[in-house]
Amino acid sequence: RARVMFRFKELVEANMDALAHLLSSEHGKVIADSKGDIQRGLEVIEFCCGIPHILKGEYTQGAGPGIDVYSMRQPLGIGAGITPFNFPGMIPMWMFGVAIATGNAFILKPSERDPSVPVRLAELMLEAGAPEGILQVVHGDKEMVDAILDHPAIGAVSFVGSSDIAHYVYRRGVEAGKRVQAMGGAKNHGIVMPDADLDQVVADPSGAAFGSAGQRCLGPPVGGPGGAKAPAAPRRQANPGIPAPP
Numbered sequence: 028r029a030r031v032m033f034r035f036k037e038l039v040e041a042n043m044d045a046l047a048h049l050l051s052s053e054h055g056k057v058i059a060d061s062k063g064d065i066q067r068g069l070e071v072i073e074f075c076c077g078i079p080h081i082l083k084g085e086y087t088q089g090a091g092p093g094i095d096v097y098s099m100r101q102p103l104g105i106g107a108g109i110t111p112f113n114f115p116g117m118i119p120m121w122m123f124g125v126a127i128a129t130g131n132a133f134i135l136k137p138s139e140r141d142p143s144v145p146v147r148l149a150e151l152m153l154e155a156g157a158p159e160g161i162l163q164v165v166h167g168d169k170e171m172v173d174a175i176l177d178h179p180a181i182g183a184v185s186f187v188g189s190s191d192i193a194h195y196v197y198r199r200g201v202e203a204g205k206r207v208q209a210m211g212g213a214k215n216h217g218i219v220m221p222d223a224d225l226d227q228v229v230a231d232p233s234g235a236a237f238g239s240a241g242q243r244c245l246g247p248p249v250g251g252p253g254g255a256k257a258p259a260a261p262r263r264q265a266n267p268g269i270p271a272p273p
């Protein structure tokens with residue numbers, strides 16, 4: 028499995044430009060952002076290349092009188108991932124890379140708004156040597172999500188999306204006896220302190236809020252000054268026409 032991950036990493040790197048153009052044409056973010064999207068996913072694949080060491084169990088001698096303790100890490104069988112539209116390269120690779128490297132099959136349900144890059148990644152995984160059927164991509168909306176959450180053969184589900192849907196996925200998946208991680212609503216708030224570098228204050232939150240076509244889940248939609256002397260300074264830095272206080 029580690030050899031497959033090494034080969035998959037090489038194929039994604041070799042196809043980086045084509046994947047980035049495909050992502051941008053369907054999603055709307057600029058090419059540089061699309062390459063960053065894919066690169067962030069590749070970082071997890073690089074981690075998966077070292078999975079044999081990570082999968083080692085643990086052994087404790089003499090945990091109690093005449094008692095030794097050992098642990099084994101074993102695959103669940105079939106996992107599934109439900110991924111959002113804003114990072115169609117990165118988040119699928121976060122999910123299926125680790126699942127496959129640890130010995131599971133994986134079903135990926137990408138956003139119906141931009142599924143082409145996830146499909147291409149699955150094709151590259153086959154080309155890398157993964158057995159057919161180990162990584163499958165299915166398409167659809169709530170009906171497909173419910174089918175994944177209810178299917179008895181799927182042992183675990185990962186979800187990234189809105190908070191409301193995260194609650195729904197978690198509740199329905201747990202009721203079906205699955206392990207579920209549901210991550211939703213990852214927006215940040217920013218506080219500008221009085222001693223902040225104002226050039227950075229203007230540049231970094233602007234890039235976070237409006238980069239990636241304004242769809243970064245960690246982009247700060249709300250920001251405010253902290254401290255008595257801070258309120259007008261960031262606004263003056265962004266717009267020099269604002270007069271300084273007397």
